[in-house]
Amino acid sequence: MQTLRRTPLHDRHAALGARLVPFVGWEMPVQYTSIGEEHRAVRTTAGVFDVSHMGQLDLDGGGAHEYLQARLSNDLDRIGPSQAQYTLLTNERGGVIDDLIAYRRGPDSYLLVVNASNVEPDHAALPDARDVSHEWALLAVQGPQALERLGIELAPFTFREETVLGVECLVAGTGYTGERGCELGCAPDNAPRLWDAILERGVVPCGLGARDTLRLEACYPLHGNEISPERTPIEAGLGWACALDKDFTGVGVLRAQKEKGPAQKLVAFVMEDKGIPRQGMPVEGGGEVTSGTLSPFLEQAIGLAFVDAALAEPGTEITIDLRGRPRRARIVKKPFYKREET
Amino acid sequence: MAADESYPAELKYHSEHDWARVEGDVATVGVTWYAQDALGEIVHFEPPEQGSTVAKDESYGEVESVKAVSDLIAPLSGEVAEVNQALLDAPETINEDPYGGGWLIRIRLSEPAEVAGLMDVDAYRKLLEEQ
Numbered sequence: 001m002q003t004l005r006r007t008p009l010h011d012r013h014a015a016l017g018a019r020l021v022p023f024v025g026w027e028m029p030v031q032y033t034s035i036g037e038e039h040r041a042v043r044t045t046a047g048v049f050d051v052s053h054m055g056q057l058d059l060d061g062g063g064a065h066e067y068l069q070a071r072l073s074n075d076l077d078r079i080g081p082s083q084a085q086y087t088l089l090t091n092e093r094g095g096v097i098d099d100l101i102a103y104r105r106g107p108d109s110y111l112l113v114v115n116a117s118n119v120e121p122d123h124a125a126l127p128d129a130r131d132v133s134h135e136w137a138l139l140a141v142q143g144p145q146a147l148e149r150l151g152i153e154l155a156p157f158t159f160r161e162e163t164v165l166g167v168e169c170l171v172a173g174t175g176y177t178g179e180r181g182c183e184l185g186c187a188p189d190n191a192p193r194l195w196d197a198i199l200e201r202g203v204v205p206c207g208l209g210a211r212d213t214l215r216l217e218a219c220y221p222l223h224g225n226e227i228s229p230e231r232t233p234i235e236a237g238l239g240w241a242c243a244l245d246k247d248f249t250g251v252g253v254l255r256a257q258k259e260k261g262p263a264q265k266l267v268a269f270v271m272e273d274k275g276i277p278r279q280g281m282p283v284e285g286g287g288e289v290t291s292g293t294l295s296p297f298l299e300q301a302i303g304l305a306f307v308d309a310a311l312a313e314p315g316t317e318i319t320i321d322l323r324g325r326p327r328r329a330r331i332v333k334k335p336f337y338k339r340e341e342t
Numbered sequence: 343m344a345a346d347e348s349y350p351a352e353l354k355y356h357s358e359h360d361w362a363r364v365e366g367d368v369a370t371v372g373v374t375w376y377a378q379d380a381l382g383e384i385v386h387f388e389p390p391e392q393g394s395t396v397a398k399d400e401s402y403g404e405v406e407s408v409k410a411v412s413d414l415i416a417p418l419s420g421e422v423a424e425v426n427q428a429l430l431d432a433p434e435t436i437n438e439d440p441y442g443g444g445w446l447i448r449i450r451l452s453e454p455a456e457v458a459g460l461m462d463v464d465a466y467r468k469l470l471e472e473q
Contacts, residue, residue, distance in 0.1 A: 015347065019382075030409070031382065034344075034382065034407065035382065035383060035408045035409065036383055209382075209408060209409055212409075212421050213408060234442060274386070274388075274430070275388065276385065276386050276411070277407050278411065292405075293408055293409075294385040294386065294408055301386075323404070323411075325388075
């Protein structure tokens, strides 16, 4: 039996009575009280997630900028030091090895935050990087009140080193919930102290269950669901994160596909009939569901699916095979949820 | 609100965490506190059709939580005499009141002798301790 890895906050989760489940080799909290309550806390006040399972790769000097420009899809020339960018690591077929955030620390210095399940394939595709995942704990504090509860001001997709609630952190204006907020990277030994201080500010502990329903409402892709080495970013609606005017791995495939139009596209849909769509369910006429849930905020069954391009227009009715039962759904504009600008 | 953990003594239990309240040749069935707790917040109940046949140890419907879907396993065989229609609009009743308002279906038993093969509450609690 494989031993599950634990984050530095494992004891805190257990003490809070979290339901701990295996997730890509880690024992992680899926919920503390209820997915719905935690989801709504992030939409209305503030929640904190332990995402210390995520991986970190470091590239410093020696032409790091040019090296990453040739391997990541987005254009790193569009960000300067202390800025972050969502980008994709692609393969020769134009498929997605991983999606990640690149933090530019200096002209030739980067920290990449990657999916826990992809640290090894990422490192194989970026052999010059150093895997520094063990040096970092990561907490995401998200919600309309997240920043004020921590007493920090921060623009989206910027970051800096700062002491937060007495702990030295890398503070980044990033997240995966569709809300304002930040991600706090710190030394693993300091993580329990930081976690306790955040909870003392009335921030609600939230598990990976709510993280998934939140990102789905915001239509953020999840690797292994919407994106994979077998699907291209053009199909997945991530062309905006691909600078097709520069050279990177697989760019030729993506340029050709963009020109011709992909055969299938990723769409958002709501169920018209009863039932909840789930990953892998076939769509009649070609395609399949990549994610689905009952949206705790919209209180409606929602999902994402790849469908034939001819079916991809909002308003189109599709039929999904819910374990042998044909059920109607309607394609809608992405995302399901967008926070109000303040 | 989720219910407190309980396992009523008057019910019969099946190893797939179903309960049955047998009255004459009709059994009211549902899922136990343990099952609803393991599932989390139930958001959908996919019932069988009234009049259809269910077989002991086989799936007769589904319940879904936010995260996952689970088959419902029939503790006894027979015909579906009634479906708890109230759950279609309020599936969370299964979490709130698993032995009362959260009942799922009533089965008109075709094999009443099967009842003797179900567990009593002590045997079921023992099973839970071994989980």
